[in-house]
Amino acid sequence: MPEARDATPYDALLLLSFGGPEGPDDVVPFLENVTRGRGIPTERLKEVGSHYFLFGGVSPINAQNRALLQALREDFADHGLDLPVYWGNRNWAPYLTDTLREMTADGRRRVLVLTTSAYASYSGCRQYRENLAESLAALEAEGLVPPRIDKLRHYFNHEGFVEPMTEGVLASLADLPDEVRDGAHIAFTTHSIPTAAADTSGPAEDHGDGGAYVRQHLEVARLIADAVTARTGVEHPWQLVYQSRSGAPHIPWLEPDICDHLEERRAAGVPAVVMAPIGFVSDHMEVLYDLDTEATARAAELGLPVRRSATVGADPRFAAAVRDLVVERAAVERGLTVTPCALGALGPSHNVCPAGCCPARNPRPAAAGADSPYA
Ligand SMILES: CC1=C(CCC(=O)O)c2cc3nc(cc4[nH]c(cc5[nH]c(cc1n2)c(C)c5CCC(=O)O)c(CCC(=O)O)c4C)C(CCC(=O)O)=C3C
Numbered sequence: 206m207p208e209a210r211d212a213t214p215y216d217a218l219l220l221l222s223f224g225g226p227e228g229p230d231d232v233v234p235f236l237e238n239v240t241r242g243r244g245i246p247t248e249r250l251k252e253v254g255s256h257y258f259l260f261g262g263v264s265p266i267n268a269q270n271r272a273l274l275q276a277l278r279e280d281f282a283d284h285g286l287d288l289p290v291y292w293g294n295r296n297w298a299p300y301l302t303d304t305l306r307e308m309t310a311d312g313r314r315r316v317l318v319l320t321t322s323a324y325a326s327y328s329g330c331r332q333y334r335e336n337l338a339e340s341l342a343a344l345e346a347e348g349l350v351p352p353r354i355d356k357l358r359h360y361f362n363h364e365g366f367v368e369p370m371t372e373g374v375l376a377s378l379a380d381l382p383d384e385v386r387d388g389a390h391i392a393f394t395t396h397s398i399p400t401a402a403a404d405t406s407g408p409a410e411d412h413g414d415g416g417a418y419v420r421q422h423l424e425v426a427r428l429i430a431d432a433v434t435a436r437t438g439v440e441h442p443w444q445l446v447y448q449s450r451s452g453a454p455h456i457p458w459l460e461p462d463i464c465d466h467l468e469e470r471r472a473a474g475v476p477a478v479v480m481a482p483i484g485f486v487s488d489h490m491e492v493l494y495d496l497d498t499e500a501t502a503r504a505a506e507l508g509l510p511v512r513r514s515a516t517v518g519a520d521p522r523f524a525a526a527v528r529d530l531v532v533e534r535a536a537v538e539r540g541l542t543v544t545p546c547a548l549g550a551l552g553p554s555h556n557v558c559p560a561g562c563c564p565a566r567n568p569r570p571a572a573a574g575a576d577s578p579y580a
Pocket residue numbers: 223224225226236239240243245249250253264265266321322323326328329396397398399449450451452484485489490491
């Protein structure tokens with residue numbers, strides 16, 4: 206980790222997230238924003254809308270991003286890192302374009318972006334880069350000169366991301382009844398995506414066989430499982446499984462689904478399961494509905510004790526990891542040699558997405574990468 210608390214040449218950090226509805230009237234317009242031009246069946250949209258209505262039309266994601274924003278500001282202030290932090294979303298207020306307009310008005314010229322997605326994939330990386338390009342184009346059309354934008358590298362294997370989740374799994378195991386704890390299976394979960402998108406995730410050399418998306422998740426699962434064994438002396442069997450599938454049924458998505466997996470593990474005689482949502486940065490709707498509501502009800506029907514472990518959310522260790530990533534990248538941009546933090550075997554992810562990284566089905570301009578039309 207570079208010692209200097211120096212973010213030069215950057216003059217701001219932008220937290221870029223998904224956004225979510227904040228009341229019943231927001232749900233339908235929010236879903237329209239999410240699904241514009243993506244061909245999601247109406248039935249699926251009604252179903253997902255009902256998940257939000259079950260929680261009063263409020264997604265927890267915005268409150269969680271506000272908490273993360275606060276944790277980042279506190280961490281930066283406590284460690285003498287003088288860098289303002291802004292927040293903008295893809296699908297709901299505060300909208301990315303509005304935030305970038307404000308940053309331009311504040312005189313920010315060199316911005317670093319943190320997305321609330323730790324892994325490579327079209328949905329978790331390039332789509333955010335496309336959103337940035339759209340917003341930059343919109344501001345230019347207003348006659349403004351927006352800042353130059355870079356994106357932080359994927360942080361799935363950063364210790365400040367892995368450690369709080371390891372602790373979460375340990376807490377879930379401790380919370381299980383004594384007689385089933387040592388035999389518990391760990392189901393690491395992430396968002397299902399089309400297998401075609403998984404196979405082309407990450408840079409071209411990672412394509413095929415689930416791509417960088419599956420490989421990065423398998424690595425985080427292994428790191429957590431090994432750390433759990435190191436702490437408890439018990440080797441828990443584990444598997445990477447998927448959740449929150451959408452899209453048309455005839456298109457293959459990553460499987461198995463968590464609910465089918467619970468059923469299959471139950472039939473195999475597993476006494477308990479910890480569901481660890483390593484694919485997500487906070488306890489948003491995917492976690493509260495798909496795991497805490499749907500999968501937990503399925504487990505109850507099966508008579509299978511389950512616990513769901515915590516995501517990193519606004520954990521101070523995650524905020525410290527972001528500071529580390531900012532200082533590291535700033536040093537790289539200044540031409541210094543750094544030792545990036547990366548647990549496990551995959552090594553630190555690239556700083557700049559190469560051309561052809563997580564390609565879109567319908568190519569659109571994307572900022573903050575080697576193929577960016579912006580400086
Ligand atoms: C990889 C991935 C992440 C993790 C990385 C990241 O965090 O970015 C993620 C996160 C999230 N996804 C979210 C919500 C939704 N995702 C949808 C649809 C889709 N997600 C996809 C992938 C991902 N999604 C895909 C391939 C689709 C199909 C349509 C398309 O190709 O775009 C839909 C439409 C309805 C449906 O079909 O489910 C909704 C409402 C929320 C907000 C939750 C809240 O409100 O608390 C969050 C954090």
